[in-house]
Amino acid sequence: MSLAVFEGVSLYFGERSIVDELDLRAAEGDRIGLIGPNGSGKSTLLKLLAGEQAPDGGKITLRRGARLGYLPQDLSVSGGKTLIEFVLSSVPGRKELDRQLAEAEGELERAQGEGRDAEVLSDLAERLGDLHERIGHFEEHFSEHEALRILAGLGFKTSDRERDIGEFSGGWKMRAVLSALLFQQPDLLLLDEPTNHLDLPSVTWFSNFMSRYRRAFFLISHDREFLNEQINRVVSFEVEGVRQYTGNYERYLKQRAEEEEILNNKAKNLEREREQAQRFIDRFRAQANKARLVQSRVKQLDKMESVETLEKAAVMRFRFPATERCSNDVLVAEGIHKSFGARKVLDGVDVRITRGQRIAIIGPNGAGKTTLLKLLASELALDSGSVTLGHHVKVGYFAQHHADTLHVDSTPFQEVSEMDPQAGVTRVRTVLGAFLFRGDDVDKKIRVLSGGERARVALARLLIKPGNFLMMDEPTNHLDLGSSESLAESLVSYDGTVLFVSHNRSFVKRLATQIWNLENGKVEVYPGNLDEFMFALRTRQELSERTASASSAVTGVVAPSGKASAPADERASRADDKERKRREAELRQKKSKLLKPLRDRVAWLEAKVEELERAQKETTEQLSDPAVYADAKRRNELLSSFEERRANLTKLTDEWEQKTLELETQESQLDES
Numbered sequence: 001m002s003l004a005v006f007e008g009v010s011l012y013f014g015e016r017s018i019v020d021e022l023d024l025r026a027a028e029g030d031r032i033g034l035i036g037p038n039g040s041g042k043s044t045l046l047k048l049l050a051g052e053q054a055p056d057g058g059k060i061t062l063r064r065g066a067r068l069g070y071l072p073q074d075l076s077v078s079g080g081k082t083l084i085e086f087v088l089s090s091v092p093g094r095k096e097l098d099r100q101l102a103e104a105e106g107e108l109e110r111a112q113g114e115g116r117d118a119e120v121l122s123d124l125a126e127r128l129g130d131l132h133e134r135i136g137h138f139e140e141h142f143s144e145h146e147a148l149r150i151l152a153g154l155g156f157k158t159s160d161r162e163r164d165i166g167e168f169s170g171g172w173k174m175r176a177v178l179s180a181l182l183f184q185q186p187d188l189l190l191l192d193e194p195t196n197h198l199d200l201p202s203v204t205w206f207s208n209f210m211s212r213y214r215r216a217f218f219l220i221s222h223d224r225e226f227l228n229e230q231i232n233r234v235v236s237f238e239v240e241g242v243r244q245y246t247g248n249y250e251r252y253l254k255q256r257a258e259e260e261e262i263l264n265n266k267a268k269n270l271e272r273e274r275e276q277a278q279r280f281i282d283r284f285r286a287q288a289n290k291a292r293l294v295q296s297r298v299k300q301l302d303k304m305e306s307v308e309t310l311e312k313a314a315v316m317r318f319r320f321p322a323t324e325r326c327s328n329d330v331l332v333a334e335g336i337h338k339s340f341g342a343r344k345v346l347d348g349v350d351v352r353i354t355r356g357q358r359i360a361i362i363g364p365n366g367a368g369k370t371t372l373l374k375l376l377a378s379e380l381a382l383d384s385g386s387v388t389l390g391h392h393v394k395v396g397y398f399a400q401h402h403a404d405t406l407h408v409d410s411t412p413f414q415e416v417s418e419m420d421p422q423a424g425v426t427r428v429r430t431v432l433g434a435f436l437f438r439g440d441d442v443d444k445k446i447r448v449l450s451g452g453e454r455a456r457v458a459l460a461r462l463l464i465k466p467g468n469f470l471m472m473d474e475p476t477n478h479l480d481l482g483s484s485e486s487l488a489e490s491l492v493s494y495d496g497t498v499l500f501v502s503h504n505r506s507f508v509k510r511l512a513t514q515i516w517n518l519e520n521g522k523v524e525v526y527p528g529n530l531d532e533f534m535f536a537l538r539t540r541q542e543l544s545e546r547t548a549s550a551s552s553a554v555t556g557v558v559a560p561s562g563k564a565s566a567p568a569d570e571r572a573s574r575a576d577d578k579e580r581k582r583r584e585a586e587l588r589q590k591k592s593k594l595l596k597p598l599r600d601r602v603a604w605l606e607a608k609v610e611e612l613e614r615a616q617k618e619t620t621e622q623l624s625d626p627a628v629y630a631d632a633k634r635r636n637e638l639l640s641s642f643e644e645r646r647a648n649l650t651k652l653t654d655e656w657e658q659k660t661l662e663l664e665t666q667e668s669q670l671d672e673s
Helices: 042-050 083-088 094-113 118-141 144-153 170-184 200-212 224-230 249-284 288-303 369-376 412-419 425-434 439-443 451-464 481-493 505-511 530-552 574-623 632-672
Strands: 002-013 016-027 031-035 057-062 068-071 188-192 216-220 233-238 241-246 329-340 343-354 358-362 384-389 395-398 469-473 497-501 514-519 522-526
Touching: 002 042, 016 042, 016 057, 016 216, 016 241, 031 042, 031 224, 031 249, 042 057, 042 068, 042 188, 042 216, 068 170, 083 144, 083 170, 094 118, 144 170, 144 200, 170 200, 200 224, 200 505, 224 249, 224 481, 224 505, 233 249, 241 249, 249 288, 329 369, 343 369, 343 497, 343 522, 358 369, 358 505, 369 469, 369 497, 395 451, 412 425, 412 439, 412 451, 425 439, 425 451, 451 481, 481 505, 505 530, 514 530, 522 530, 530 574, 574 632
Parallel strands: 031 216, 031 233, 068 188, 188 216, 358 497, 358 514, 395 469, 469 497
Antiparallel strands: 002 016, 002 057, 233 241, 329 343, 329 384, 514 522
């Protein structure tokens, strides 16, 4: 059944068409990803659904009674409620149920006092029972326990639940609103960049939650991995208009490429036919005996269809210039301490960055990732400790709130020129062109630019004179998916050193060669990529859980489970029982003979997988030792063996799954025979 229906919907901003005669249906269970360049209309489509924007033409219909939840990028939340009250009270209907219950209890009490007949009392008691049942159902699905579980998953601490919602920062207010929406379980959820203010642990929890979410939603996200995990349909804002595809983002890219190839080939074939027809016409136009054939070719040429090939939306494309070579030690920080009032953010941090590294700083929100980056970039004063840059190191810094670094009355051209006064007009315009500022765009005031456009100006400022050491705080915020991936591609080819903060898993996985995990004022340095770090983290957590479980286990005797004999079996004759046992023995022998090779292989694979997993765990524990990964030779040996075992482990696990399935199938077939 359709939850939302667009019928011939059109919307224009001035002369620009956002959607034109759009037909779109969203049904129960649809998980729709909206993709397209910044400014193409993704957020506007959500506003149309939410009723915050009226269409110029056509009709939008929501299913009667359908509950809709909307998370915009910009939201306003006032105080007056505690965090837990804010989430619990967001579910519509509870107050009305309580009112009806009080009313029914009052009516029943009055009826009893008035000595009303049994039928009236029975009806009132039935109504009261129905209300209690509805409230019980409500509390089962919208319990305080579930609200607290969601809040914890999105990074709130236990002490936060009684804080006034107005005390939280903008990013945490967004998390509170998201928590309330997930708690409500609306029929249709509209999510506009929901991961923008989430840290990596929260993104991971949110992704797992949404994977189990069974209601429909529209999702805008610049995190490719998150999109792929969540959606089963794509609504794409293309140059030729809004298009719809089945599958996730990767499937969309494949379908789009196939579509493009088919249209290009069709266009080439038609062009070849046109050329052949035109050559025939030109060659025989003057010959009277060919007049009929020439006329036929002219008509054929006039009737030939035209093929519109797919146009690609403009995406920023750039390459960093070669950088000046610097010393091997790019930065050394020792004993960094930083507090804000009574709150200690960094507590004796020691880190070293060497030339060519690409390091991602991750950790929970509020752990101090931005603070650490600002301290290392000398944008913030240390309480104590030291930060030393290597010889010939030139820093380029990209702030998280890049809009604060731009002058609103300047133009993109002025902002970029300011970073390198020696760059000529051509150079500045070339750089701005790579970031999609062309023609008169370079002379617009910063104040009229969108968030994505301002982010591109800030990146252009960095590119005009990047230095050989880039520090970047959430560089993909406000960029669309294509621009985020283009930035990652450019940074991979950058020959300098990169230190960055990001919650975008796709970006971190594509770029980082080392992970700094910042928690409780300390930095854990992991010499590997994000996948390896997450694997090590899971391994440690599992080991910790097993240790805790073992230490708290209560010793006892557990009786083995078994099937009780059925009464019919107890009454069976001794002869029947003997025959049954004989048949079972024959079947076991037959199964054993037929299945032994397969069982042996499965057992061998299980043992081998366990052996490799033990070895991986040991390697992970060794890599967690600072003394080990400080030894470059030993660290590289461990990482090399880790990678080799991981590839082998994947291969053996795949074979184990295949052989196990094969074994189960054959056992089932033998049982049925």
